[in-house]
Amino acid sequence: MNLKKLLKNLEIEKTNEGCSTGTKWLKSGGEKIDSFSPVDGKLIASVNATDAKSYEAVVLQAQAAFETWRMVPAPKRGEIVRLIGNELRKEKDHLGKLVSYEMGKSLQEGLGEVQEMIDIADFAVGLSRQLYGLTIHSERPMHRMYEQWHPLGVVGIISAFNFPVAVWSWNAFIAWVCGDTCVWKPSEKTPLTAIACQKIVAAIFKENGVPEGVSGLIVGGREVGEMMSNDVRIPLVSATGSTRMGKAVAAAVGARLGRPLLELGGNNAIIVTKDADLNIAIRAAVFGAVGTAGQRCTTTRRLIIHEEVYDVFKKKLVAAYKQIKIGDPLDENNHVGPLIDTLAVDAYNKSVAAVKKEGGKQVVAAGVLSGEGFESGCYVKPCVFEVAPHFEIVKHETFAPILYMMKYKTLDEAIAIQNNVPQGLSSSIMTLNMREAEQFLSHKGSDCGIANVNIGTSGAEIGGAFGGEKETGGGRESGSDSWKAYMRRQTNTINWGNSLPLAQGIKFEV
Numbered sequence: 112m113n114l115k116k117l118l119k120n121l122e123i124e125k126t127n128e129g130c131s132t133g134t135k136w137l138k139s140g141g142e143k144i145d146s147f148s149p150v151d152g153k154l155i156a157s158v159n160a161t162d163a164k165s166y167e168a169v170v171l172q173a174q175a176a177f178e179t180w181r182m183v184p185a186p187k188r189g190e191i192v193r194l195i196g197n198e199l200r201k202e203k204d205h206l207g208k209l210v211s212y213e214m215g216k217s218l219q220e221g222l223g224e225v226q227e228m229i230d231i232a233d234f235a236v237g238l239s240r241q242l243y244g245l246t247i248h249s250e251r252p253m254h255r256m257y258e259q260w261h262p263l264g265v266v267g268i269i270s271a272f273n274f275p276v277a278v279w280s281w282n283a284f285i286a287w288v289c290g291d292t293c294v295w296k297p298s299e300k301t302p303l304t305a306i307a308c309q310k311i312v313a314a315i316f317k318e319n320g321v322p323e324g325v326s327g328l329i330v331g332g333r334e335v336g337e338m339m340s341n342d343v344r345i346p347l348v349s350a351t352g353s354t355r356m357g358k359a360v361a362a363a364v365g366a367r368l369g370r371p372l373l374e375l376g377g378n379n380a381i382i383v384t385k386d387a388d389l390n391i392a393i394r395a396a397v398f399g400a401v402g403t404a405g406q407r408c409t410t411t412r413r414l415i416i417h418e419e420v421y422d423v424f425k426k427k428l429v430a431a432y433k434q435i436k437i438g439d440p441l442d443e444n445n446h447v448g449p450l451i452d453t454l455a456v457d458a459y460n461k462s463v464a465a466v467k468k469e470g471g472k473q474v475v476a477a478g479v480l481s482g483e484g485f486e487s488g489c490y491v492k493p494c495v496f497e498v499a500p501h502f503e504i505v506k507h508e509t510f511a512p513i514l515y516m517m518k519y520k521t522l523d524e525a526i527a528i529q530n531n532v533p534q535g536l537s538s539s540i541m542t543l544n545m546r547e548a549e550q551f552l553s554h555k556g557s558d559c560g561i562a563n564v565n566i567g568t569s570g571a572e573i574g575g576a577f578g579g580e581k582e583t584g585g586g587r588e589s590g591s592d593s594w595k596a597y598m599r600r601q602t603n604t605i606n607w608g609n610s611l612p613l614a615q616g617i618k619f620e621v
């Protein structure tokens with residue numbers, strides 16, 4: 112891959128500042144962040160992180176821009192987002208390739224991530240004409256009551272490395288049509304893709320007279336995220352990442368009674384019943400477990416398999432794992448690319464050691480790859496272990512392609528196993544039995560934010576609300592009515608009569 116040309120195409124070849132109010136890039140005294148590609152271990156670029164002074168400038172500009180942006184009619188704001196979607200269509204190949212190279216996911220998944228941005232732009236455009244409130248019948252004569260939704264202000268967005276651009280767009284595109292301005296703190300592991308997005312958006316905003324500050328960028332690590340969490344000027348902080356991070360953000364934002372919107376870790380299971388179509392189940396399990404090298408929040412981490420089909424399923428799984436090709440994710444013949452960095456490899460090794468220590472039986476061997484093509488030290492083998500559901504390690508999310516399989520006898524037992532983890536993001540049942548499917552989806556079924564039938568746990572369409580329960584944080588982003596999180600609700604009552612009747616029939620004569 113010609114990196115120089117790619118960076119030039121995206122107009123980020125000279126980038127070294129990571130702090131921007133839109134078209135302006137601010138000189139910042141923050142630490143230097145080196146972005147290395149996990150694909151080949153090469154340095155892509157170095158970026159100056161945001162410091163307290165440049166952070167202040169970005170937030171002040173976002174506040175000033177809000178004054179103007181909130182008064183632009185919502186469909187007009189939608190029109191701007193439509194233009195961003197069009198530009199992303201033009202830049203899809205370049206941006207998708209950079210996502211793949213900087214994050215390490217396959218080229219198809221990199222392009223897919225940009226497609227998700229385009230889709231959410233389309234969704235947001237339609238939404239810009241549908242920010243509906245309710246009308247409510249008043250108990251008082253000649254009164255009218257209704258609810259309306261107003262923009263919130265400056266929305267802070269903290270994103271994770273594994274979806275370096277799509278998750279930002281889920282938040283920003285919806286927040287913009289709602290009339291908010293945004294300040295984005297991307298993962299310090301993927302600063303270049305964020306800078307590329309900022310350039311694309313800033314050019315469209317400039318051409319269309321959108322005020323400087325509607326899109327702010329503050330590259331940096333945890334400390335920069337903490338500045339936003341503690342900042343009373345930011346009414347909503349939408350944070351995607353680990354449960355550890357979410358707890359810290361929730362505590363800081365909650366302490367100032369701000370609004371956190373959390374999208375945190377998952378520990379997703381597929382229940383394979385004896386009435387499953389095993390071919391569908393195998394495809395879903397393998398893609399779910401090894402896609403993005405196990406680094407999706409919705410990655411399949413547990414298989415809960417009926418004892419009658421356990422052995423045959425295991426055989427098919429082992430055969431499927433034998434076909435998996437590991438290597439450069441930009442080469443479309445490979446199925447699995449690298450982990451994000453060597454720290455992630457350490458976490459993989461630790462979990463493999465832990466499951467072995469607890470008595471897990473190896474079904475497909477683990478290991479770190481070395482030699483030609485694997486010089487970055489970030490490539491690991493997708494592995495499978497037979498475990499008992501009570502194992503401590505099975506309750507944890509390890510962000511790597513480690514799959515645990517276990518047996519069950521009754522559906523009640525399978526659902527209890529699936530729910531007995533701290534996380535509650537995605538879940539799935541493989542069955543052609545209608546009663547089993549309905550039980551799984553019922554009040555006594557899956558406790559996750561996403562529950563699927565005959566589809567794996569991994570990935571989701573932008574039209575539905577995305578998010579999960581328990582330690583996944585309870586937030587919902589992207590489709591359905593998730594937009595309400597980005598606005599404040601106001602109840603209005605108008606008296607058009609000539610007296611002042613009080614609510615609840617209260618009498619007050621003077």
Ligand code: NAD
Pocket residue numbers: 269270271272273274278296297298299331332333335336337340351352353354355356357359360374375376377407408409508510536578579583
């Ligand atoms: P991470 O928690 O290490 O970092 C995520 C972001 O939070 C980064 O931008 C980081 O700088 C910032 N951050 C870290 N500590 C912070 C703090 N105390 N205050 C403010 N900001 C802080 O996560 P990661 O390794 O980048 O991503 C992987 C995790 O993200 C996994 O747990 C995965 O399941 C989760 N994830 C969840 C979803 C979802 O929608 N539920 C989507 C993608 C990723």
